[in-house]
Amino acid sequence: xxxxxxxxxxxxxxxxxxxxxxxxxxxxxxxxxxxxxxxxxxxxxxxxxxxxxxxxxxxxxxxxxxxxxxxxxxxxxxxxxxxxxxxxxxxxxxxxxxxxxxxxxxxxxxxxxxxxxxxxxxxxxxxxxxxxxxxxxxxxxxxxxxxxxxxxxxxxxxxxxxxxxxxxxxxxxxxxxxxxxxxxxxxxxxxxxxxxxxxxxxxxxxxxxxxxxxxxxxxxxxxxxxxxxxxxxxxxxxxxxxxxxxxxxxxxxxxxxxxxxxxx
Ligand SMILES: Nc1ncnc2c1ncn2[C@@H]1O[C@H](COP(=O)(O)OP(=O)(O)OP(=O)(O)O)[C@@H](O)[C@H]1O
Ligand SMILES: [Mg+2]
Numbered sequence: 001x002x003x004x005x006x007x008x009x010x011x012x013x014x015x016x017x018x019x020x021x022x023x024x025x026x027x028x029x030x031x032x033x034x035x036x037x038x039x040x041x042x043x044x045x046x047x048x049x050x051x052x053x054x055x056x057x058x059x060x061x062x063x064x065x066x067x068x069x070x071x072x073x074x075x076x077x078x079x080x081x082x083x084x085x086x087x088x089x090x091x092x093x094x095x096x097x098x099x100x101x102x103x104x105x106x107x108x109x110x111x112x113x114x115x116x117x118x119x120x121x122x123x124x125x126x127x128x129x130x131x132x133x134x135x136x137x138x139x140x141x142x143x144x145x146x147x148x149x150x151x152x153x154x155x156x157x158x159x160x161x162x163x164x165x166x167x168x169x170x171x172x173x174x175x176x177x178x179x180x181x182x183x184x185x186x187x188x189x190x191x192x193x194x195x196x197x198x199x200x201x202x203x204x205x206x207x208x209x210x211x212x213x214x215x216x217x218x219x220x221x222x223x224x225x226x227x228x229x230x231x232x233x234x235x236x237x238x239x240x241x242x243x244x245x246x247x248x249x250x251x252x253x254x255x256x257x258x259x260x261x262x263x264x
Contacts (some may be wrong), residue, residue, distance in 0.1 A: 015174035020099060020141040020148050027143055028116045036115040037083055040090030041143060051091035054237065058088065058208075061234050062183065067205035069175055070234050071105070071186040073197050075220035079212040080239035082111045085187040092183055093147035101175070101184040103150045105200055107159035110152030112187060116142065118151055125155030128162040128171070163199045172203035191224045198227060206234035213241045 028038070039047040062068060072081045072088075082104075089102040104110040107125050122137050132138065139150050155162065162168060175184055186204065191197045201207055207228060211221060225233055 015170045016135065017101070017174050017178060018136045018139055018148070020146045022136055023139045023141040023148060025141040025144070026116060026118055026149075032115075032117040036086075038086050038090060038115060040087035041094070041145075043094055048087070048091060051087045054088055055091045055095070057235065058092070059183075062205075065205070065232075067234075068178070068180065068182055069184040069186070069203070069205045071188045071197070071200060071204050071207040072210055073188040073191050073201075073207050073224070073228070074210040074212065074216065075191055075224045076212060076216050077190045077193065079190070079210040079216060080237075081190075081210050082106070082115065082187050084208075084210055084237060084239065085185050086112060086115055089147055089149075089185050090142075093142070093145035096146075097181060099146040099148070099179075099182045101148045101150070101178070101182060103175075103184065103186045104152040105163075105186045105196070106189045107152055107155045107162060107196065108194075109189065110154050112149060113151035113153060116149065118149075120151060120153060123151045123153040125152050125157075125159070125162065128165065128167050129155070129157065130167065160195050160199065163196055169203075176203075191227055201228045201231040204231055206232045208234045209236045211236055211238050213238055 028041075033039070033041065039045050040051045042048055043052070058070075062070070072085045074081050085102060089100050092098055093100045102112065104112040104124060107128075110123065110125075113120060113123065118140060120140075122132050124138060126132055127135065127138050135150070139148050141147065142149050178184065186200065188197045188200060188207070209221065209224060221236075
């Protein structure tokens with residue numbers, strides 16, 4: 001039987017998603033960013049360039065379809081979903097005309113707070129379980145850009161029940177009603193880990209499929225696309241591809257000559 005504690009509808013009035021200016025600001029230190037391979041905040045770092053390319057492609061695809069809310073998922077675990085979500089959000093947040101929201105919806109294994117060095121206790125899991133009604137106590141503005149992170153501190157209860165609850169539906173409804181200059185990225189669990197991703201995908205405009213070079217098979221990729229239908233795939237990213245734009249990170253684009261293109 002479902003645990004219905006998350007079905008509490010005791011939020012006074014409609015769900016309000018706070019903007020960056022309403023939130024506590026966290027400025028991640030350089031060592032934490034480096035240790036967690038977060039390079040997207042620094043436009044001068046050559047390793048951020050693939051995320052600039054990806055950011056432009058994402059904006060184009062979102063604009064073409066009138067979308068703003070998408071998730072990142074994969075068939076296999078540890079494909080680089082969180083790495084990609086974080087770096088893409090960081091690269092997008094350097095564009096002054098956009099507000100970027102990043103939701104850690106891997107409720108059981110959330111990792112984005114750790115990656116930025118946030119030591120909190122009240123995350124999306126607590127919000128969905130009804131322990132707080134105020135999303136201002138959950139969200140953090142990251143740096144001085146318009147980037148908002150809603151972290152998750154790993155719930156112990158069944159995450160699928162939280163996602164099936166009314167609170168999650170109300171939250172996603174409010175997200176959908178955010179203004180048009182907003183982009184929302186949801187970092188998701190692998191599609192086959194449990195039913196969380198399938199349930200969340202029903203609320204999304206689209207999802208991005210992260211494929212791990214040499215690990216994810218074509219069959220797994222096709223099965224994931226089938227599993228998440230009718231939600232559409234925004235695009236695929238081949239991660240850990242060696243031989244692309246920048247070999248050490250190898251996100252894959254063009255040849256090695258590109259790595260010197262902008263150097264002095
Ligand atoms: N292209 C890459 N270059 C360098 N490090 C990477 C790359 N892709 C992922 N990583 C690192 O590999 C580790 C696993 O990646 P990440 O946590 O993003 O995977 P995930 O798909 O979110 O995993 P999970 O399925 O557990 O949620 C992290 O330490 C991440 O920083
Ligand atoms: Mg992850």
